[in-house]
Amino acid sequence: MQRRAKMTEQVTKLFSLSADGPEMAAALRLLVGFQQELKTGHIAPKWSLEETRRAIEQLDLSAPVGTEAALGETSHLMENGDLLSASARCFGYFNPTAAGPAILGDLLAAARNPQLAVISHAPASALIERRVLGFLCEQAGWPATSGGHFTSGGSEANATALQLALNRANADYGQLGIAAFDGPPVLYASADSHLAWIKIARSAGLGTDAVRLVPAEVGRMQIPELCSMIEMDAKAGRIAVMIAATAGTTNAGEIDPLSECAEIAAQFDVHFHVDAAWAGALILDPSRRSLLSGIDRADSLTIDAHKWMSAPMGAGIIMIRQPELAGQSYSVATGYMPAGDGQDPYITTNQWSRRFIGIRLWMMLRSIGIEGYQKLFDHHFAMAALLREKLTAAGWTLHNHTGLPVILFSDPGDNLDSQKIADRIEQRGKVWLGRVDFDGKSCLRACLTSYLTGPEDIDLLLAELSLVHEELR
Amino acid sequence: MQRRAKMTEQVTKLFSLSADGPEMAAALRLLVGFQQELKTGHIAPKWSLEETRRAIEQLDLSAPVGTEAALGETSHLMENGDLLSASARCFGYFNPTAAGPAILGDLLAAARNPQLAVISHAPASALIERRVLGFLCEQAGWPATSGGHFTSGGSEANATALQLALNRANADYGQLGIAAFDGPPVLYASADSHLAWIKIARSAGLGTDAVRLVPAEVGRMQIPELCSMIEMDAKAGRIAVMIAATAGTTNAGEIDPLSECAEIAAQFDVHFHVDAAWAGALILDPSRRSLLSGIDRADSLTIDAHKWMSAPMGAGIIMIRQPELAGQSYSVATGYMPAGDGQDPYITTNQWSRRFIGIRLWMMLRSIGIEGYQKLFDHHFAMAALLREKLTAAGWTLHNHTGLPVILFSDPGDNLDSQKIADRIEQRGKVWLGRVDFDGKSCLRACLTSYLTGPEDIDLLLAELSLVHEELR
Numbered sequence: 006m007q008r009r010a011k012m013t014e015q016v017t018k019l020f021s022l023s024a025d026g027p028e029m030a031a032a033l034r035l036l037v038g039f040q041q042e043l044k045t046g047h048i049a050p051k052w053s054l055e056e057t058r059r060a061i062e063q064l065d066l067s068a069p070v071g072t073e074a075a076l077g078e079t080s081h082l083m084e085n086g087d088l089l090s091a092s093a094r095c096f097g098y099f100n101p102t103a104a105g106p107a108i109l110g111d112l113l114a115a116a117r118n119p120q121l122a123v124i125s126h127a128p129a130s131a132l133i134e135r136r137v138l139g140f141l142c143e144q145a146g147w148p149a150t151s152g153g154h155f156t157s158g159g160s161e162a163n164a165t166a167l168q169l170a171l172n173r174a175n176a177d178y179g180q181l182g183i184a185a186f187d188g189p190p191v192l193y194a195s196a197d198s199h200l201a202w203i204k205i206a207r208s209a210g211l212g213t214d215a216v217r218l219v220p221a222e223v224g225r226m227q228i229p230e231l232c233s234m235i236e237m238d239a240k241a242g243r244i245a246v247m248i249a250a251t252a253g254t255t256n257a258g259e260i261d262p263l264s265e266c267a268e269i270a271a272q273f274d275v276h277f278h279v280d281a282a283w284a285g286a287l288i289l290d291p292s293r294r295s296l297l298s299g300i301d302r303a304d305s306l307t308i309d310a311h312k313w314m315s316a317p318m319g320a321g322i323i324m325i326r327q328p329e330l331a332g333q334s335y336s337v338a339t340g341y342m343p344a345g346d347g348q349d350p351y352i353t354t355n356q357w358s359r360r361f362i363g364i365r366l367w368m369m370l371r372s373i374g375i376e377g378y379q380k381l382f383d384h385h386f387a388m389a390a391l392l393r394e395k396l397t398a399a400g401w402t403l404h405n406h407t408g409l410p411v412i413l414f415s416d417p418g419d420n421l422d423s424q425k426i427a428d429r430i431e432q433r434g435k436v437w438l439g440r441v442d443f444d445g446k447s448c449l450r451a452c453l454t455s456y457l458t459g460p461e462d463i464d465l466l467l468a469e470l471s472l473v474h475e476e477l478r
Numbered sequence: 479m480q481r482r483a484k485m486t487e488q489v490t491k492l493f494s495l496s497a498d499g500p501e502m503a504a505a506l507r508l509l510v511g512f513q514q515e516l517k518t519g520h521i522a523p524k525w526s527l528e529e530t531r532r533a534i535e536q537l538d539l540s541a542p543v544g545t546e547a548a549l550g551e552t553s554h555l556m557e558n559g560d561l562l563s564a565s566a567r568c569f570g571y572f573n574p575t576a577a578g579p580a581i582l583g584d585l586l587a588a589a590r591n592p593q594l595a596v597i598s599h600a601p602a603s604a605l606i607e608r609r610v611l612g613f614l615c616e617q618a619g620w621p622a623t624s625g626g627h628f629t630s631g632g633s634e635a636n637a638t639a640l641q642l643a644l645n646r647a648n649a650d651y652g653q654l655g656i657a658a659f660d661g662p663p664v665l666y667a668s669a670d671s672h673l674a675w676i677k678i679a680r681s682a683g684l685g686t687d688a689v690r691l692v693p694a695e696v697g698r699m700q701i702p703e704l705c706s707m708i709e710m711d712a713k714a715g716r717i718a719v720m721i722a723a724t725a726g727t728t729n730a731g732e733i734d735p736l737s738e739c740a741e742i743a744a745q746f747d748v749h750f751h752v753d754a755a756w757a758g759a760l761i762l763d764p765s766r767r768s769l770l771s772g773i774d775r776a777d778s779l780t781i782d783a784h785k786w787m788s789a790p791m792g793a794g795i796i797m798i799r800q801p802e803l804a805g806q807s808y809s810v811a812t813g814y815m816p817a818g819d820g821q822d823p824y825i826t827t828n829q830w831s832r833r834f835i836g837i838r839l840w841m842m843l844r845s846i847g848i849e850g851y852q853k854l855f856d857h858h859f860a861m862a863a864l865l866r867e868k869l870t871a872a873g874w875t876l877h878n879h880t881g882l883p884v885i886l887f888s889d890p891g892d893n894l895d896s897q898k899i900a901d902r903i904e905q906r907g908k909v910w911l912g913r914v915d916f917d918g919k920s921c922l923r924a925c926l927t928s929y930l931t932g933p934e935d936i937d938l939l940l941a942e943l944s945l946v947h948e949e950l951r
Contacts, residue, residue: 009860009861009864009932009933010932010933010934012853012856012857012860013857013930013931013932013933014932015853015857016853016854016857016929017929017930019846019850019853019854019929020575020577020578020579020788020846020850020854020929020930021513021577021578021929022509022513022576022577022578022581022582023513023578024506024509024510024512024513025506025510028578028579028582029506029582032582032585032586033497033498033502035586036495036497036585036586036589037497037498039497039589039590040494040495040496040497050601050602052601052602054597054598054601057601057602057605058601058605060602061602061605061606061609062609064844066609066613066843066844066847066848067847067848068847069843069844069845069846069847069849069850070844070845071845071846072578072579072582072841072845072846074844075579075841075844075845076579076582076583076586076841078844079583079586079606079837079840079841079844080586082602082606083586083590083592083600083602083603085602086601086602086603086605087590087592087599087600087601087602087603088592088593088598088599088600088601090591090592090593090599090600091590091591097599098593100591100593100831101591102493102591103495103588103589103591104493104494104495105493105494105495105496105501105545106493106501106545106548106549107588108495108585108588108589109495109501109502109505109545109549110549110552111584111585111588112505112509112581112584112585112588113505113508113509113549113552113553113556114790115576115580115581115584115585115790116509116512116576116581116790117512117553117556117560117564118563118564118573118574118575118576118784118790118791119556119560119561119563120561120563120571120573120791124527125527125561126560126561126563126570127556127560127561127563128523128525128527128530128531128559128560128561129523129525129530129533129534129555129556129558129559129560130556130559130560132530132531132534132559133534133552133555136534136535136539140539156630157629157630157634157792157829157833158829158830158831158832159830159831160828160829160830160831161630161634161828161829164681168680168681171683178685179680179685179686180685180686180687181685181687182656182662182679182680182682182683182684182685182687182688183655183656183657183683183684183685184656184662184685185685189655189657199830200810200811201810201830203810204807204808204810204828204830206655207641207652207655207807207808208637208641208681208682208807208808208828209655209681209682209683210644210655210656210682210683210684211655211656211683212651212652212653212654212655212656212657212658213652213653214653214654214655215655309831311591311831315493317587317588317589317591317833318591318593318831318832318833319630319829319831319832319833334677334680334681335677335680335681337673337674337676337677338673343913355633355634355677355681356630356631356633356634356792357631357632357633357672357674357677358573358631358632358633358782358784358791358792359631359791359792360630360790360791360792364552367552368545368548368549368552370539370542371537371539371542371543371547371548371551371552372542372543372544372545372548373492373493373542373544373545374539374540374541374542375539375540376542377492377493377542380485380488380489380492381489381492381493383485384485384486384488384489387482387485388482391482440816456489456490456492456493456494457486457490457493458486459482459483459486459487460482460483460486461483
């Protein structure tokens with residue numbers, strides 16, 4: 006008995022989180038240091054890939070060093086080896102600086118570690134998620150019977166939408182799979198949509214060919230082309246199951262004509278999904294909701310809380326107008342799960358064991374609310390306007406006109422290669438921006454995504470652009 | 479300019495994590511309180527579902543209260559509304575008390591928020607994950623060319639295995655989907671396997687019917703039945719693509735005969751997957767690895783670091799013997815992702831945006847190492863032996879003989895209903911255990927899963943069982 010009690014004590018010492026101990030204090034010191042990095046740190050990785058690889062390889066996985074040292078070395082590796090994408094000066098993709106309230110909520114979820122597979126094992130956590138989903142559906146102008154759930158990210162959310170569409174299109178799909186259809190089921194998305202659709206269609210057993218890419222013009226799906234493709238496909242025996250519009254394309258922040266898409270979906274009786282992973286955050290802003298006009302007619306909607314809502318990754322959301330379709334997709338009976346109300350997440354979602362992902366957005370809403378988000382959006386729109394103004398004044402050519410805070414531009418007449426400019430700027434490490442193809446052109450891409458980005462960061466971006474331009478021309 | 483700078487300041491104040499501020503201090507106080515709960519707290523939810531629902535509904539989502547208050551109220555909701563599954567006295571499913579080093583690593587990942595979609599955006603984080611995967615493959619006795627990645631959980635890992643199997647079985651699957659096969663592709667798992675397989679087959683477009691459940695005896699897949707089912711299915715035109723063995727069934731912790739399964743898979747040339755979500759942790763323990771004998775022959779392997787490895791959810795792992803199969807499943811070309819070495823996670827995994835999930839296990843390995851895990855396993859095996867001994871002495875009938883720390887038992891002669899006993903024990907709230915079907919019997923299920931569980935907790939479980947037995951008989 007003595008020996009067993011001692012064993013428990015030993016193991017407890019190794020595994021415990023001492024929230025008031027030296028390891029936690031060390032973690033907090035690292036986080037304070039990180040907050041300073043965010044305003045002034047070098048953004049590109051400081052080490053080469055080879056240096057990073059060597060630094061990791063030389064650590065001996067059979068010689069543990071204790072929590073405090075392990076934290077220090079891991080943070081050191083990330084600080085020197087990773088891109089500082091959370092920086093105020095990173096004008097990169099849709100990776101925000103994670104917001105404090107969401108990080109703290111996430112910490113609470115990690116420590117308490119509730120299991121959201123069934124509601125009865127974590128009623129508070131599960132109902133908080135349900136409440137957040139209800140609130141989002143309301144903001145989107147959806148009926149009170151709508152629902153949804155959190156996912157690992159936009160890919161899982163979009164994959165869920167495809168399952169809803171397939172189940173809606175064919176009652177035998179669940180049991181027989183794709184074989185239940187009389188011809189190949191297909192889905193429609195614009196050529197500028199997020200090409201995770203290819204992976205999603207493949208993983209759903211539809212194959213790459215099932216993703217029908219509708220031509221886009223200036224980043225937006227062309228409705229006449231959409232119609233004629235559906236009609237031609239029908240003649241060829243293909244079965245349309247879903248139109249997936251995009252609200253906020255990855256390259257240019259463009260929004261497909263949602264109302265027209267809804268119209269076509271109704272006309273052909275197919276599921277209408279909107280991938281609003283980034284721009285969907287604007288449902289929280291009444292003054293800008295009209296940008297998403299038509300979203301109230303979607304059958305399902307993807308939003309990533311880890312994009313514009315500034316939650317740490319991965320916090321995807323799938324909103325579902327008819328939640329019973331999710332039950333059809335994911336229900337299963339076992340001899341070891343407790344009986345519930347038919348809405349347990351393990352029988353209405355893709356995952357089984359389930360982290361309390363929703364606490365991140367819940368904490369944002371309870372801490373700063375939609376007013377807080379509106380201030381963020383105001384700020385990003387203002388900074389984008391400032392950046393557009395300064396880019397134009399400095400002679401750069403702007404390419405997209407989305408109105409949202411993603412700006413595509415290039416050297417006038419494309420004398421200088423956008424990729425070369427981006428590479429050189431990355432190398433200098435003071436700011437960071439992307440390089441994308443848009444409407445047949447290679448463009449520089451600056452996106453407002455960190456709450457920290459201020460006028461001085463815009464000025465620095467302009468200064469870097471001008472310096473590199475001078476150097477390369 | 480003045481106005482814009484002020485706006486930045488305002489937004490920064492709302493969104494910042496002040497790691498040395500009062501909100502963080504409040505979070506730490508809550509965590510210290512939680513650590514006390516873990517040894518002595520009431521385990522069942524203190525509030526009824528209705529009370530929890532009301533408490534959540536009455537919070538006004540249009541009237542935010544600031545981070546400190548929001549944290550306090552959220553923690554209060556979880557403390558009263560959730561099952562305390564992390565408790566030392568929770569003998570429930572495979573939900574551990576999350577370990578300190580993993581929680582701190584997770585916090586670092588949430589705050590720094592690296593984007594692991596492409597290696598060049600987070601080289602250190604991505605290579606740390608690769609290093610952990612390499613280490614795990616080595617422990618499993620796999621060749622150095624093996625690989626894998628982290629997932630949201632076992633479901634995503636198992637779904638990935640199915641994609642590997644389908645791609646391996648048919649070179650045209652990626653492009654044409656299920657239609658590339660000459661007959662319905664099917665997979666084999668034991669009747670006691672985790673029935674997420676049903677959801678997985680459905681989401682892969684195979685349909686429920688594609689999951690061929692092989693009869694189990696005392697929880698283990700029956701090999702002669704497996705063979706005859708594959709042969710009969712082949713005659714009926716079905717195409718075997720995968721045998722999915724289980725190492726550590728959810729109900730009873732039983733392990734399928736892995737070597738025999740590997741043999742059959744080789745004979746029929748199908749993908750051999752092992753779902754070792756729980757028991758796979760034992761690859762870290764040389765003295766117990768023989769329990770998993772045959773795992774070195776698997777083509778893919780699922781382990782959940784959030785089960786026996788005590789990481790916070792969701793931290794699934796899919797290990798892959800031939801990583802190039804993953805590339806076939808998930809590759810895609812876009813105009814906005816940077817060129818990489820062909821191993822970027824967004825083209826070799828199911829997700830796109832990707833959290834640094836692997837930091838949790840990395841931190842465990844660097845902090846306490848496999849020696850630390852071995853102490854945990856020693857402890858759990860010792861506690862399970864003690865519990866078996868005491869249950870037998872107290873006259874309970876044991877049903878499974880896995881040797882692993884999951885114990886199924888019931889009242890002798892089944893005079894008392896297991897569900898009633900479990901319900902009454904839950905209601906009393908001092909300890910918690912599960913109720914499952916096993917080998918045609920309704921059993922109580924006690925699993926050692928928290929590092930905190932000591933001899934005094936075993937004694938309390940026995941005392942509760944005896945008290946409730948007395949009360950109900």
